[in-house]
Amino acid sequence: xxxxxxxxxxxxxxxxxxxxxxxxxxxxxxxxxxxxxxxxxxxxxxxxxxxxxxxxxxxxxxxxxxxxxxxxxxxxxxxxxxxxxxxxxxxxxxxxxxxxxxxxxxxxxxxxxxxxxxxxxxxxxxxxxxxxxxxxxxxxxxxxxxxxxxxxxxxxxxxxxxxxxxxxxxxxxxxxxxxxxxxxxxxxxxxxxxxxxxxxxxxxxxxxxxxxxxxxxxxxxxxxxxxxxxxxxxxxxxxxxxxxxxxxxxxxxxxxxxxxxxxxxxxxxxxxxxxxxxxxxxxxxxxxxxxxxxxxxxxxxxxxxxxxxxxxxxxxxxxxxxxxxxxxxxxxxxxxxxxxxxxxxxxxxxxxxxxxxxxxxxxxxxxxxxxxxxxxxxxxxxxxxxxxxxxxxxxxxxxxxxxxxxxxxxxxxxxxxxxxxxxxxxxxxxxxxxxxxxxxxxxxxxxxxxxxxxxxxxxxxxxxxxxxxxxxxxxxxxxxxxxxxxxxxxxxxxxxxxxxxxxxxxxxxxxxxxxxxxxxxxxxxxxxxxxxxxxxxxxxxxxxxx
Amino acid sequence: xxxxxxxxxxxxxxxxxxxxxxxxxxxxxxxxxxxxxxxxxxxxxxxxxxxxxxxxxxxxxxxxxxxxxxxxxxxxxxxxxxxxxxxxxxxxxxxxxxxxxxxxxxxxxxxxxxxxxxxxxxxxxxxxxxxxxxxxxxxxxxxxxxxxxxxxxxxxxxxxxxxxxxxxxxxxxxxxxxxxxxxxxxxxxxxxxxxxxxxxxxxxxxxxxxxxxxxxxxxxxxxxxxxxxxxxxxxxxxxxxxxxxxxxxxxxxxxxxxxxxxxxxxxxxxxxxxxxxxxxxxxxxxxxxxxxxxxxxxxxxxxxxxxxxxxxxxxxxxxxxxxxxxxxxxxxxxxxxxxxxxxxxxxxxx
Numbered sequence: 050x051x052x053x054x055x056x057x058x059x060x061x062x063x064x065x066x067x068x069x070x071x072x073x074x075x076x077x078x079x080x081x082x083x084x085x086x087x088x089x090x091x092x093x094x095x096x097x098x099x100x101x102x103x104x105x106x107x108x109x110x111x112x113x114x115x116x117x118x119x120x121x122x123x124x125x126x127x128x129x130x131x132x133x134x135x136x137x138x139x140x141x142x143x144x145x146x147x148x149x150x151x152x153x154x155x156x157x158x159x160x161x162x163x164x165x166x167x168x169x170x171x172x173x174x175x176x177x178x179x180x181x182x183x184x185x186x187x188x189x190x191x192x193x194x195x196x197x198x199x200x201x202x203x204x205x206x207x208x209x210x211x212x213x214x215x216x217x218x219x220x221x222x223x224x225x226x227x228x229x230x231x232x233x234x235x236x237x238x239x240x241x242x243x244x245x246x247x248x249x250x251x252x253x254x255x256x257x258x259x260x261x262x263x264x265x266x267x268x269x270x271x272x273x274x275x276x277x278x279x280x281x282x283x284x285x286x287x288x289x290x291x292x293x294x295x296x297x298x299x300x301x302x303x304x305x306x307x308x309x310x311x312x313x314x315x316x317x318x319x320x321x322x323x324x325x326x327x328x329x330x331x332x333x334x335x336x337x338x339x340x341x342x343x344x345x346x347x348x349x350x351x352x353x354x355x356x357x358x359x360x361x362x363x364x365x366x367x368x369x370x371x372x373x374x375x376x377x378x379x380x381x382x383x384x385x386x387x388x389x390x391x392x393x394x395x396x397x398x399x400x401x402x403x404x405x406x407x408x409x410x411x412x413x414x415x416x417x418x419x420x421x422x423x424x425x426x427x428x429x430x431x432x433x434x435x436x437x438x439x440x441x442x443x444x445x446x447x448x449x450x451x452x453x454x455x456x457x458x459x460x461x462x463x464x465x466x467x468x469x470x471x472x473x474x475x476x477x478x479x480x481x482x483x484x485x486x487x488x489x490x491x492x493x494x495x496x497x498x499x500x501x502x503x504x505x506x507x508x509x510x511x512x513x514x515x516x517x518x519x520x521x522x523x524x525x526x527x528x529x530x531x532x533x534x535x536x537x538x539x540x541x542x543x544x545x546x547x548x549x550x551x552x553x554x555x556x557x558x559x560x561x562x563x564x565x566x567x568x569x570x571x572x573x574x575x576x577x578x579x580x581x582x583x584x585x586x587x588x589x590x591x592x593x594x595x
Numbered sequence: 596x597x598x599x600x601x602x603x604x605x606x607x608x609x610x611x612x613x614x615x616x617x618x619x620x621x622x623x624x625x626x627x628x629x630x631x632x633x634x635x636x637x638x639x640x641x642x643x644x645x646x647x648x649x650x651x652x653x654x655x656x657x658x659x660x661x662x663x664x665x666x667x668x669x670x671x672x673x674x675x676x677x678x679x680x681x682x683x684x685x686x687x688x689x690x691x692x693x694x695x696x697x698x699x700x701x702x703x704x705x706x707x708x709x710x711x712x713x714x715x716x717x718x719x720x721x722x723x724x725x726x727x728x729x730x731x732x733x734x735x736x737x738x739x740x741x742x743x744x745x746x747x748x749x750x751x752x753x754x755x756x757x758x759x760x761x762x763x764x765x766x767x768x769x770x771x772x773x774x775x776x777x778x779x780x781x782x783x784x785x786x787x788x789x790x791x792x793x794x795x796x797x798x799x800x801x802x803x804x805x806x807x808x809x810x811x812x813x814x815x816x817x818x819x820x821x822x823x824x825x826x827x828x829x830x831x832x833x834x835x836x837x838x839x840x841x842x843x844x845x846x847x848x849x850x851x852x853x854x855x856x857x858x859x860x861x862x863x864x865x866x867x868x869x870x871x872x873x874x875x876x877x878x879x880x881x882x883x884x885x886x887x888x889x890x891x892x893x894x895x896x897x898x899x900x901x902x903x904x905x906x907x908x909x910x911x912x913x914x915x916x917x918x919x920x921x922x923x924x925x926x927x928x929x930x931x932x933x934x935x936x937x938x939x940x941x942x943x944x945x
Contacts, residue, residue, distance in 0.1 A: 495697040498660050501684040502691045503711030503758065513710075517701040 073422040080414045081426065085433040088475055091448035092440055095302045098451065104300030113297070117304050120282040123203055123275070124268040128261045130208045135215025136257055138353065141346050143223040144249075145337045148347050153354070154220070158213040160357035162579040164536040166273020167556060167572045168210045168361050172197055173277055174565045175364030179371070182364070202278040203271075209357040210274075211267050215260030222256040223249070241337065262316045266309055270441025272539040273557070283308075284443045284539070291447055291543075299451075302444045309439040362576065365569040372566020385567040389555070394574055397551040400466075401534035404473040405527040408481045411474060412526070416485035421494070431482070438479030443539040445472045450543055464546045472540045477533045481526040488522025489515075528586045532579055609636045609794040610671030610761030612657065617666030619652055626652045628818045629666070636671075637792040641799055641809030645841070648815040650798045654764050657796065658691050659684035670761050690755030691764040695771050696747040698739035704750050705735040711758040725757035726750075728787060744772050745780045752784060756793070763788070765797035769804065781808065802842050806830070814838055830879075832868065836943045839877050844904070846883065846915050847875040850942060857942075860912030861890075867939035874942035878935065880904060880918035885925065888932025891915070893925050907933055 073081075099105060107113050142153045163171075175182045176195055186193045197205065226249065234244045272284045283305040290298040339346055375381045415434060418427045437445075449472050453463045462468050492515050500510045516523075538553045545554060552575040559568040612634040619627040626649045634640050642650040655661040657668055659675065659682065667677035670689065675682040690711075698707050709722040726732045729749040739747060748768055755763060768784070769777045785808055788795050799805050805812045806826040814821045814829065821841075822834040833839035836847070850857040854869040857876055861883070864876060885905060894914065895906040898921075905917045905925065915933055925931060 493697065495693045495695070496699065498655075498658075498684070499691065499693060499697040499754075500699075500710070501660070502658055502687070502689060503754070504685045504688075505710070506685055514699055518699075 073418055073424055073426070077414055077418055077422070078424075078426055081418045081430045084411055084415060085430040087471075088433045088437045088478070091445045091452070091472075091475055092306055092436060094448045094452045095299060095306055095444060098295075098299040098448075099303035102296050102299055104296050104303060107297055107300045108304065113300065116281055116283045116286040116301065117308070119200075119280065120269050120284075120305070120308070123200060123207070123280065123282060124265050126200075126204050127207045127211060127268045128265045130204070131212040131215045131264045132257055132261045134208065134353065135212040135260060136219050136253070138212070138350065139216050139220035139223055141350060143220050145339050145346070146343065147339065147350065148343060153350050156354045156358060157220075157350075158217055159580065159583060160210050160354075161213045161532075162576050162583050163210050163357075163361055164273065164538060164553065164575070165207060165210050165267075165271050166277060166538055166560075167365075167576065168357075169197075169202075169206045169274040169277040170556070170560050170568060170572065171361035171364040172202075172206060174368055174560075174568070175360070177565075179368070179565070180364060181367040198278050199280050203275050203280045203282075206274050206278065207268055207271060209353075211264045212353075212357070214263040214267065215257060218256040218260045219253055222253050226252055258316060258319065262312065265312055266439055266441075269305060269309055270443065272441075272443050277560075284441060287443055287447060288539070291450075295451070298447060302447055305441055306444055309441065310436055313435060313439045362573070365572045365576070368565045368569030369573055370569075372569065375566070383567055383570075384564055385559070385570065390571065390574065393550050393552045393555045393571065394578070396549060397535050397553070397575065398578070400469070400473075400549075400551060401531040404470050404477070404534045405481075405531035407470060408474045408478050408530045409485060409523050409527045412478055412482040412485045413489075413523075415482055416489045419482075419486050420489035434479050434482050437475040438477070440476065441539075442472070442476050442537055443543070445476050446540040446543040464544075466546055466549070469541070469544045469546065469549075472544050473530075473534050473537065476537070476540060477530045480529040480533060484522050484526030484529065485519075488519035488526070491522060492518045525586055528582055532582045532586065535575065535579060535582075609792055610673075611636045611638075612762050612794060612796065613667075613669040614653075614657065615667045615669075617653070617656060617668065618664045619649070619656055619661060620664045625664070626818055627656070627663070630818070630820055632813055632820060632823065634794060634796065636794055639788060639795045639797075639808060639810045641797055641805035641812045642815060643799055643802060643805040643809075643812050643842070644815035646800055649818045650800075650815045651766060653815070654691075654766055654796065654798050657762070658689050658764055659687050688758070688760050689762050689764060690758065690760035691766065692748065692751045692755050692768045694767045696739075696751035698747055698751055698754070700739055702739075703735070704731070704737055704739065704742070707739065707750060708735075708754045708757050711754060713758075721757055725753040728756065728791075729753045730783075743776075745776045748772065748780055749783070752787075756791070761794065763793050763795045765795065767798055767800070770799075770801075806842075812842075814841065816841075832941055833877065833943065836875055836945075839875075839941075839943055844880050844916050844918075846878040846880065846913075847943075848878065848913075850874055850876050857940075860909050861915075861933045861935060864935055865939040866942055868941045870942040870944045872944060874944050876940045876942055878915075878937065878940055880916040882935060882937030882940070883915060883917040883933050884936045885917055885919060886932045886934045889930040890932045891930070893927055893929045893931055896923065896925070896927060898923070907931060909933070 138153075138157050141147050142150055142157055147153065160168075173196075174180050176193065176197065177183060183193045196202075230248055230252070231244050234248045235241075239247060269282070270284065271282070272288065275282050275285060276288075283301050287298045287301045287305070290301070372381075372383050376383045412434075415427075415430055418424070419431055449468055450463075453460065453468060496514055496518070497510055500514045505513065535551070536553065538557060541551055541553050542557060545551065552571055556568055556571045556575065559565075559571060612632075614630060614632045617627055617630045618625055630653065632640075642653060644650045652661055656663050656676070662681065663676060665678060668675050670687065673682075674680060675687050698704075699710065702710070704726070705722050708725050709717045712719075712721055723732060723735065726735055729752055731746060731749055731753065734742060734746060734750075739750065742750065748771075752768075769781050772780060781804065797808065799808075806829075809826060811823060812826055812829055813823045816837055822829060822838050824832075829838065829842050833842065839845045839847070848857070848859045848864070850859070850866075851873050852871075854866065856863050856865050859876065864878070866876065885907070890911070891907040891909040893905055894908045897904040897906075900921060902921055903919050903923055905919055906914055907917055908914045917933060
């Protein structure tokens with residue numbers, strides 16, 4: 050990218066001569082553009098198919114808009130409830146004298162370990178005959194008829210498993226908000242509640258908004274939980290029509306894509322306008338004494354963490370243990386042996402590690418472009434990558450399947466591993482780009498200058514100076530991608546090569562076949578692995594994620 | 596004088612440095628305009644100027660970290676930057692110490708110092724020698740974040756010196772240190788650089804630091820070299836009004852035709868360097884003394900310990916700064932007179 054004025058050769062030489070640190074080298078711009086084109090491909094294909102395939106006229110029917118309306122309804126409900134729940138929990142655990150605060154701070158983000166469909170399956174199976182809740186109530190002579198389904202069920206389950214997306218950024222913000230702000234507000238005459246409303250809340254809004262945006266995207270792209278709750282959102286319509294009514298499937302995919310991108314664009318416009326103080330102080334924030342309210346506050350925390358973290362685990366463990374005991378007593382054999390379990394676990398760990406490493410490697414040039422050079426190109430590429438994140442996994446999957454089917458030189462890619470990894474990276478790459486950007490920024494430009502003046506060339510600087518300094522940040526980014534990949538259901542379900550069975554696919558199939566005991570065991574393994582990763586990432590290294 | 600690099604066989608003569616017609620521009624007005632500066636081998640030159648004058652840009656352009664729009668830079672006889680020719684910084688053999696040291700946080704002190712050595716020398720005793728020079732061999736195995744700010748700066752100096760650079764650049768190397776530490780580290784580095792005889796260019800915004808360390812001082816103002824000279828030159832014979840007021844405290848008296856002498860509110864002043872047209876006479880505070888009398892009032896006293904600065908408002912003229920010795924005879928509000936005790940003033944054309 051050189052701008053050459055139309056002048057004499059010598060003037061042109063001067064212009065090139067001026068190409069300093071501000072403008073990115075062509076290798077960097079080139080790879081960033083290449084990556085952006087790849088990222089835009091699945092979305093572009095959906096738009097192209099929707100326009101050329103006549104899907105858009107379908108959208109004029111009232112019937113077609115019903116799934117859209119249901120999707121919006123659910124997404125707004127879940128966003129609002131998680132915003133309230135996440136903020137309240139964050140405030141209680143970070144800013145008050147709640148008993149066992151440190152324990153709550155560790156437990157509160159952990160519901161992230163459940164993919165929504167496993168959470169939904171755990172609630173469902175717990176309430177059906179044979180499930181722990183149903184049978185416990187049955188001990189007292191009641192026949193529990195309560196079933197979770199529809200809007201209420203989907204809303205409840207998604208709220209419980211998505212609130213950490215609000216909790217984490219808000220808690221981080223509250224923890225670093227300098228106490229001097231609040232002390233000043235007090236000195237200027239505000240009462241504690243006024244301080245919260247006039248100082249704390251405005252300084253937290255952008256974190257709440259960012260968290261709610263994640264929840265909104267999580268909800269509109271959710272596939273498993275709404276399927277289990279039999280609540281037909283756009284993802285369900287797409288999934289149902291993907292084989293026999295592609296026109297409708299692509300029309301709905303187009304709607305879903307438009308909805309997601311619109312919300313992201315709106316949030317970014319609003320976020321750009323809000324003014325925030327830069328947090329620098331290392332002073333501990335003010336704590337509010339709850340007094341008598343400590344007891345109800347602790348009870349609420351127990352209830353939420355109990356429902357979102359322990360109840361699903363108990364329900365799954367109950368089914369798993371039941372199945373295992375049945376087998377031990379020779380009553381019924383589990384349709385799952387250690388070999389199946391081990392191979393599914395291995396597939397999951399393997400594919401998500403590979404995806405994570407590739408994602409970080411691919412995002413590194415973009416991170417460099419964003420962190421080291423001021424160029425319009427960087428902004429555009431970043432938007433494309435974020436759009437990839439906003440694009441639901443199901444839409445990426447549908448797009449890639451039909452693209453590989455129809456694009457004549459690329460048929461050999463159908464159902465191949467590279468396409469699966471590509472789908473994951475388009476969907477989750479943004480998680481790595483953020484942390485990679487933080488990592489690149491954490492290497493001061495002076496460090497690079499110093500190494501240059503000591504005679505190190507580009508490669509030596511990268512290997513001996515930059516990568517070692519960036520390592521913790523990059524590892525955190527890879528971990529986030531790995532965590533998301535191993536929990537991902539629809540893309541895996543649709544794009545994975547024949548016979549490549551990850552834990553999510555096995556869990557899905559066993560649940561659909563109503564082998565609840567097997568489902569319980571598989572789900573517990575997945576939850577255990579992602580719990581370890583979450584622990585490592587969210588609880589121990591949260592500083593690299595901001 | 597001790598051999599530059601400790602042992603005779605690896606002695607490298609320090610290089611001179613020559614900057615010719617250098618212009619640097621980003622978007623907007625140029626940062627440096629047609630700037631030329633010659634530095635002799637072994638010389639210690641300070642680049643002095645207010646923030647934003649382009650002094651750091653000049654240093655970074657010499658290092659090759661910035662690309663000039665035109666002009667050339669030569670280290671010794673080797674042209675490293677000229678129109679159409681650009682030697683990348685990693686091949687210039689120029690050492691640089693950054694404001695905060697910029698030590699690699701993941702490498703211990705010894706490996707930091709060895710970083711710039713050729714592969715074959717990285718495990719040799721060269722790194723230890725460099726650490727010895729700055730008197731820090733005992734911290735060779737520590738990590739940078741366990742060192743004090745002054746130690747970090749000395750390690751950074753050892754790291755820059757280890758590969759035997761032809762020229763050493765220092766970018767405000769003491770500005771991150773607190774006052775007492777700054778004076779100590781400054782004195783140590785000064786002695787070392789003089790002993791080694793290495794050609795050194797350093798940037799500072801602190802006039803005292805430039806005067807104390809610099810054999811010569813180059814004053815930059817808005818992208819131009821306002822004046823280059825020895826500290827004494829700059830202080831006694833500044834090139835213009837701006838330099839006069841930037842380096843040191845100045846009392847200025849307007850004078851219409853300064854030749855021979857000039858009449859001022861404090862009497863007749865002999866003029867050393869005249870001017871054809873109207874000019875300002877420069878009277879440094881130490882050229883003035885307080886005497887018995889009643890031509891002005893003491894407004895303000897700044898007490899420094901080794902001396903004091905007394906601000907006197909003349910009844911029939913401007914306010915003057917007078918440097919007196921530390922045993923103060925006057926208090927705020929006292930009536931005094933001011934007399935000239937210098938040997939002649941410089942007239943600065945308007």
